[in-house]
Amino acid sequence: MEDLKRVKTMAEMMAEGISPEILFWVGCAGSFDARAIKVTKAFTKILQHLNINFAVLGKEEGCTGDPAKRAGNELAYQMAAATNIEILNAYEVKKIVTTCPHCFNILKNEYPELGGKYEVIHHSQYLQELIDAGKVTLKDGGAFKGKRITFHDSCYMGRANDVYEAPREVIEILDAELVEMKKSKKNGMCCGAGGAQMFKEDEPGKQRINTLRTEQALETNPDIIAVSCPFCMTMMTDGVKGKDKQDSIKVFDLAEMIAHGQGLDSIL
Amino acid sequence: MNPFILGQITLFTFITIVSFFFVYKRAKAIYRNIKLGRKEIISDRKGIRFKNMLLIAFGQQKMFKNPLVAILHFAIYVAFIITQIELIEIFIDGYTGHHRIIYHAIESIYGLKLLYVIGVNAIEFLSVLAFIATLIFLSRRNLVKVPRLNMAELKGWARMDANLILFFEIYLITCIFSMNATDSAMHYNETAIGYGFILSGMIARFIHELPHTVLMIWERLGWWGHLIGVLGFMLYLPSSKHLHILLAFPNTFFARLQPKGELSNLASVTKEIKLMMNPETAYAATDSTAESERFGAKDVQDLSWKSLLDAMSCTECGRCTAACPANITGKLLSPRKIMMDTRDRLEEVGRNIDANAGKFVDDGKSLIENGYISVEELRACTTCNACVEECPIMINPLDIIIELRRSLILEDSNSPEEWNGMFANIENNAAPWQFSQQDRLNWAEEK
Incomplete structure (x- = not known):
C-alpha cells in the first residue's frame, strides 16, 4: 500500500514551464463519487509509481456534457464543450487519458468537430499499453490467482468504440480466471446508466436494468465483477447489494486490481 | 396467328404494363417520401460503403449471428433471386406467344441445353428448400411463437403482412412446380423424354397419364398463376415490410461509418x-441564413x-x-x-x-x-x-x-x-x- 503523492494541475505545470506527457481527465464521477474516487486514486498511484509525467485540470475541469447531450440537451452540452475546449486548447493538450468511457467517447468522437482535437485513450487501453511495454508487472501476482472474474463491458467502450480486448488483456495478467457472461462484448448488456438514465428514475417496467445485468453476472458464479466505468460501477454495486451478495462478490475497476497487484493499493 | 395465342399476348401485355405503371408510381412516391427528410450528404469512403453493401446486404453477413435462421433465410433469398432467371423466359414467352422459347432455341446445342436444364433444376431444388424454410418461418411465428415475432407492436397489419408474405412464397412455389411438372409430363408424352428437370420430372411421372387437356390447362394455370403472383408481389411489396429485399442495399451503402458512440453535433x-x-x-457569418432552424x-x-x-x-x-x-x-x-x-x-x-x-x-x-x-x-x-x-x-x-x-x-x-x-x-x-x-x-x- 502506497500513499497518494501530490497531484499537479496543468496550471502548476505550466507555471513551472513543464508540459506534461498526458492529461488525466478525472471526470465528475471520478472527482465526486466516493466509490469512483477510489478508482481515481488507484489509477493515479499507478501513474505516480511509474513516474509518468501527467497532470490534471483540477478546478478547471468541467463536465464534458455527456449526460446533457444524451438526454437531448444539446445546448447545455455544447456550452460545456466550448468551455472545456477553450481550456484544453489553451494548455495545448495533446493526449488525454480518462477512467470514464463517457468522457472518453465524447472527447474522442464529438469534441473534434467543435475544435477540440486530442489523442484520447481510456485507462483500460493505457494499462494495456503499460503492460505490453513491460512497465506494469505484478509484484504480487498471486493476489487474484484462481479468482473468477467476469468483465462487464461498458457500452461506451464496447459497442460505441469497439474496444473489447484491452480490458480483457489487463485482466489476463492478474492470473485469474476470466469467465464471460452469456451477453458480452458486442452482445453485452447495458448496466442501465447510459443515456442520462443515471440521473433519473427508471421508466415504469417490471425490473431495473442493473438488477437484470447483475443476475447475468451472477450466473457466471464470479468472485469479482470487473468494470471500467464509474457508472457501471454504481449500477453493478447496487445490483450486487440488491441480491445481498456484497460480502462474497466484489465489484472492482481494472485500475484498482492492477494497483492492488502492484502493492500500491489494498482492496482484497 | 392462333386467336387464342393472340388473346394471351394481348392480355399479358396489358397486365404487365398496368402493373409496372403502378409499381413505378409507388416507387416514385417512396423516393419522394424519403427525400422529405432533412438533407445530409453521405458520399465519403465509397469503397467501404460498397464493401458493407456487398457483405451485409448481398452476403447477409450479420444474419449469421444465428446460423440456423440465417441458412433458412438465405435459402429463400437465393431461391428468390434465381427464380428470376426463369421469369425472363416467362416474359419473353408472354410477349411473343411462344412456349419455352429459350429452351427450344438452344435445344440442339448440347452445352447450352445442359446449362438450361441445370438452371431449372437449381431453381427447383432451391424452391424446395425455400418451401421448407417458409414452413419453419410460419411455425416460428404462429406455433412456436418466438417472443420477438409476437410482440404488442406487431398486432394487426404487421402480423398479417408477415404471414401474407410467407403464404405468398408457398403460392409461388406451388405455381412453379405446377408449371414445370405438367410441362415435363406433356413433353414426355410427346417426345418420350422429359426436359431433364429432376424434381418436377418426378411429379410428372405420376401425372403424365392424365388427359392432355387437363395437363395443358393445369400448365397454363401454373404459368399464369406464377406470372400474376410475381406481378402481385411487385405491387404488394412497396406497401409491405418486405421492401427490405430491395432497400437493404442502399441502406447498408448509406449506413453511418463513424464509431457507434459518436452523435452528431447540432x-x-x-x-x-x-x-x-x-x-x-x-452575426456577420450567419446573417444570410435567415430561415429558422x-x-x-x-x-x-x-x-x-x-x-x-x-x-x-x-x-x-x-x-x-x-x-x-x-x-x-x-x-x-x-x-x-x-x-x-x-x-x-x-x-x-x-x-x-x-x-x-x-x-x-x-x-x-x-x-x-x-x-x-x-x-x-x-x-x-x-x-x-x-x-x-x-x-x-x-x-x-x-x-x-x-x-x-x-x-x-x-x-x-x-x-x-x-x-x-x-x-x-x-x-x-x-x-x-x-x-x-x-x-x-x-x-x-x-x-
Whole structure:
C-alpha cells in the first residue's frame, strides 16, 4: 500500500514551464463519487509509481456534457464543450487519458468537430499499453490467482468504440480466471446508466436494468465483477447489494486490481 | 396467328404494363417520401460503403449471428433471386406467344441445353428448400411463437403482412412446380423424354397419364398463376415490410461509418453558442441564413433522409427489440416500434401531400405522441447501441431517438425534473451533481 503523492494541475505545470506527457481527465464521477474516487486514486498511484509525467485540470475541469447531450440537451452540452475546449486548447493538450468511457467517447468522437482535437485513450487501453511495454508487472501476482472474474463491458467502450480486448488483456495478467457472461462484448448488456438514465428514475417496467445485468453476472458464479466505468460501477454495486451478495462478490475497476497487484493499493 | 395465342399476348401485355405503371408510381412516391427528410450528404469512403453493401446486404453477413435462421433465410433469398432467371423466359414467352422459347432455341446445342436444364433444376431444388424454410418461418411465428415475432407492436397489419408474405412464397412455389411438372409430363408424352428437370420430372411421372387437356390447362394455370403472383408481389411489396429485399442495399451503402458512440453535433446550436460567445463575428457569418432552424426532430421531415430510408427498409424482425435492455426489463421502449412508427407517420405525411396537390398541409400531428412514439418510450433509452449492433441491415433507431429527445428538451422544454436539475448543475457548477467546481481536486487531498 502506497500513499497518494501530490497531484499537479496543468496550471502548476505550466507555471513551472513543464508540459506534461498526458492529461488525466478525472471526470465528475471520478472527482465526486466516493466509490469512483477510489478508482481515481488507484489509477493515479499507478501513474505516480511509474513516474509518468501527467497532470490534471483540477478546478478547471468541467463536465464534458455527456449526460446533457444524451438526454437531448444539446445546448447545455455544447456550452460545456466550448468551455472545456477553450481550456484544453489553451494548455495545448495533446493526449488525454480518462477512467470514464463517457468522457472518453465524447472527447474522442464529438469534441473534434467543435475544435477540440486530442489523442484520447481510456485507462483500460493505457494499462494495456503499460503492460505490453513491460512497465506494469505484478509484484504480487498471486493476489487474484484462481479468482473468477467476469468483465462487464461498458457500452461506451464496447459497442460505441469497439474496444473489447484491452480490458480483457489487463485482466489476463492478474492470473485469474476470466469467465464471460452469456451477453458480452458486442452482445453485452447495458448496466442501465447510459443515456442520462443515471440521473433519473427508471421508466415504469417490471425490473431495473442493473438488477437484470447483475443476475447475468451472477450466473457466471464470479468472485469479482470487473468494470471500467464509474457508472457501471454504481449500477453493478447496487445490483450486487440488491441480491445481498456484497460480502462474497466484489465489484472492482481494472485500475484498482492492477494497483492492488502492484502493492500500491489494498482492496482484497 | 392462333386467336387464342393472340388473346394471351394481348392480355399479358396489358397486365404487365398496368402493373409496372403502378409499381413505378409507388416507387416514385417512396423516393419522394424519403427525400422529405432533412438533407445530409453521405458520399465519403465509397469503397467501404460498397464493401458493407456487398457483405451485409448481398452476403447477409450479420444474419449469421444465428446460423440456423440465417441458412433458412438465405435459402429463400437465393431461391428468390434465381427464380428470376426463369421469369425472363416467362416474359419473353408472354410477349411473343411462344412456349419455352429459350429452351427450344438452344435445344440442339448440347452445352447450352445442359446449362438450361441445370438452371431449372437449381431453381427447383432451391424452391424446395425455400418451401421448407417458409414452413419453419410460419411455425416460428404462429406455433412456436418466438417472443420477438409476437410482440404488442406487431398486432394487426404487421402480423398479417408477415404471414401474407410467407403464404405468398408457398403460392409461388406451388405455381412453379405446377408449371414445370405438367410441362415435363406433356413433353414426355410427346417426345418420350422429359426436359431433364429432376424434381418436377418426378411429379410428372405420376401425372403424365392424365388427359392432355387437363395437363395443358393445369400448365397454363401454373404459368399464369406464377406470372400474376410475381406481378402481385411487385405491387404488394412497396406497401409491405418486405421492401427490405430491395432497400437493404442502399441502406447498408448509406449506413453511418463513424464509431457507434459518436452523435452528431447540432449545427444550429453551435451557431447559437458562437453568437453568445462572440456576437460580432458570428452575426456577420450567419446573417444570410435567415430561415429558422428546428432543434432536433418533432416530425419525420426533421429527421435525416437516411433515418427515413432506415424506416422504409425495416422488415420488423425485432432483433433490436429483443436486445434492448429497456424492453427486456419491461419498459415501453421498443426500437422496432420506433422504426415502424416512423414509417407509418412518413406514409401518412405522404398521403397528406398526395391529397393536397403536392403540398403538406399541417394536420396538427407529429411523430411524437399522436399515437406514434410516446415520450415515455423516448425517455427509456440508455443509448447503449444494442439495437444498432443487432440490425442485420444497419438500421439506426438511436439516431431517431436522439433527434426526438432533442426536440422534446430544446423545443418543448419537456424534461423530467431530475434531468432539469442535472442540466442546471452542468450549466452552473460544471458537474451533473450539485458539487462545487472548486472541490474537484479534493480527492487528491485525501490519503
